[in-house]
Amino acid sequence: MDDYPLLNLFWTMLWFFLWIMWLFLLFKVITDIFRSDDLGGWAKAGWLIVALLLPYLGVLLYVIVRGKSMGKRDIKEAQEREAAFKAYVREAAGTHDAQGQGARGQKQGGHVDDLAKLAELKDKGAITDEEYQRAKTKLLV
Structure with missing residues (x-):
């Protein structure tokens, strides 16, 4: 261990960290190339070849040229996932008509809302356990 100074260990760790960060960026760029709707097949193939044959320069060029649209696609995908999750939660909680009424005219989801309010009050310390x-128990019975 005497023939490998601490400074060399630091530099090795730094280069290893930068290499791992580049790998993450490379995978991000490749996934963005394939999910991009505004690129045709030949353009996708071209960017993929540039990113793989000129690894560091290709990834850097892609981020410079298409970085803004890459961010917009990320935001759009996150919003779509959130909307799908909210739709799933609404569907799992039960169906509602326009007034939030169930089949028997009773308000559905009321117990869920009341339980959420109770949990919030408990978390704030307004009520005891x-x-x-x-x-x-009173709500659920």
Whole structure:
């Protein structure tokens, strides 16, 4: 261990970290190339060849040229995932008509809302655990 100074260990770790960061960026660029709707097949193939044959320069060029649209696609995908999740939660919670009424005219989701409010009050310390349990039991019965 005497023939490998601490400074060399630091430089090795730094280069290893930068290499790992570049790998993450390379995979991000490749996935962005394939999910991009505004690129045709030949353009996608061209960017892929540039990114793989000129690894560091190709990734850097892609980020410089298409970085802004890459961010917009990320935001759009996140919004679509969030909307799909919210739709799934609404579907799993039960169906509602325009007024939030169920089939028997009773408001559905009321217990869910009340339980959420109770949990919030408990988290804030406004009610004790015993009060929370009593109110929860009362709601669910």
